[in-house]
Amino acid sequence: xxxxxxxxxxxxxxxxxxxxxxxxxxxxxxxxxxxxxxxxxxxxxxxxxxxxxxxxxxxxxxxxxxxxxxxxxxxxxxxxxxxxxxxxxxxxxxxxxxxxxxxxxxxxxxxxxxxxxxxxxxxxxxxxxxxxxxxxxxxxxxxxxxxxxxxxxxxxxxxxxxxxxxxxxxxxxxxxxxxxxxxxxxxxxxxxxxxxxxxxxxxxxxxxxxxxxxxxxxxxxxxxxxxxxxxxxxxxxxxxxxxxxx
Numbered sequence: 001x002x003x004x005x006x007x008x009x010x011x012x013x014x015x016x017x018x019x020x021x022x023x024x025x026x027x028x029x030x031x032x033x034x035x036x037x038x039x040x041x042x043x044x045x046x047x048x049x050x051x052x053x054x055x056x057x058x059x060x061x062x063x064x065x066x067x068x069x070x071x072x073x074x075x076x077x078x079x080x081x082x083x084x085x086x087x088x089x090x091x092x093x094x095x096x097x098x099x100x101x102x103x104x105x106x107x108x109x110x111x112x113x114x115x116x117x118x119x120x121x122x123x124x125x126x127x128x129x130x131x132x133x134x135x136x137x138x139x140x141x142x143x144x145x146x147x148x149x150x151x152x153x154x155x156x157x158x159x160x161x162x163x164x165x166x167x168x169x170x171x172x173x174x175x176x177x178x179x180x181x182x183x184x185x186x187x188x189x190x191x192x193x194x195x196x197x198x199x200x201x202x203x204x205x206x207x208x209x210x211x212x213x214x215x216x217x218x219x220x221x222x223x224x225x226x227x228x229x230x231x232x233x234x235x236x237x238x239x240x241x242x243x244x245x246x
Contacts, residue, residue: 006052006104009078013235014124023114023121028052028104034097041082041091048089049105051081056101057177060093061185071186072136074098074178076162083129086111099177120240127237135231143188146227151187152197153226156207156214161230172216201225 007016007024016024031054034040041047043062058075072093075081084092086108115122135158142151159176176183180191180198189197201207206222208215216222 004077005054006078006080009052010121010124010128012078013128014120014237014240020118020121023118027106027110027114028054030105032103032105034058034101034103036097036100038097040095040097040103043091043094046090047082047085048108050083050085050108050111051095051103051105053077053079053081054102054104057098058095058101058103059098059182059186060095062093069185070188071182072140073132074159074162074186079132080125080129098182123240124237127235131232131235138229138231139187142227148187148189148193149197149200150226151189152183152194153201153206153222154228155183155187156201156216157222157226157228157230160214160216161233172219174214175212176214177212 005025006028007021010016010024011021032051034056040051040058053075055077058081059071060073060075060081061069061071064070075095081095081103082091084090115125139151139154139158142154146154156176159178160174163174163176164171180194183189184191184194187194198207198209201222202209204221204225206216206218206225208217
């Protein structure tokens, strides 16, 4: 996936001054490449670092008592990863690269210092994490209260919307880059059930598939089928103070 900076992600919800952009760029100037399938951190591993994803696509998951996997988040360029170390000092989920990726390690002490120097940034990061938590809560609650078809439709829309932020060429046609097992592990379905629901969406002429490429044929209908709410698009930080004077 195209590169997208940490500052771009924050700038989606808050107009940034040049000083604030420089502060965010400084935090994420180190880089660590990851090959597809590589594990960045493991659940319960101690760490003082979090990360921002600069390019590629990753996922965060937890292992359940029965040995199964629950995917909590799909992660895209500009996202913060591993923020649980801010509260616990150890990873609460495993982070794995879905594609070849590049991350920027951020020491939590440096992040704290930046937030003290630039309070608007600290508040913006807290708001973005709240939006991510709400989006994750939507998906997890959907496992209990919505149909399998709605869950599959919703995750397709989420992936398309997130990929489109980093690539203006993505409109109605995209390659999710996920296996049906990974989709299922995010929404509580087997890969066989995911495939069955995808065929239903095709039969309803809401989507089309060609190899690994998906095309949305009827976005209004797909959103209706999904009951999907884009939580990230609704973030409102208009209450924050105006830009710093430079």
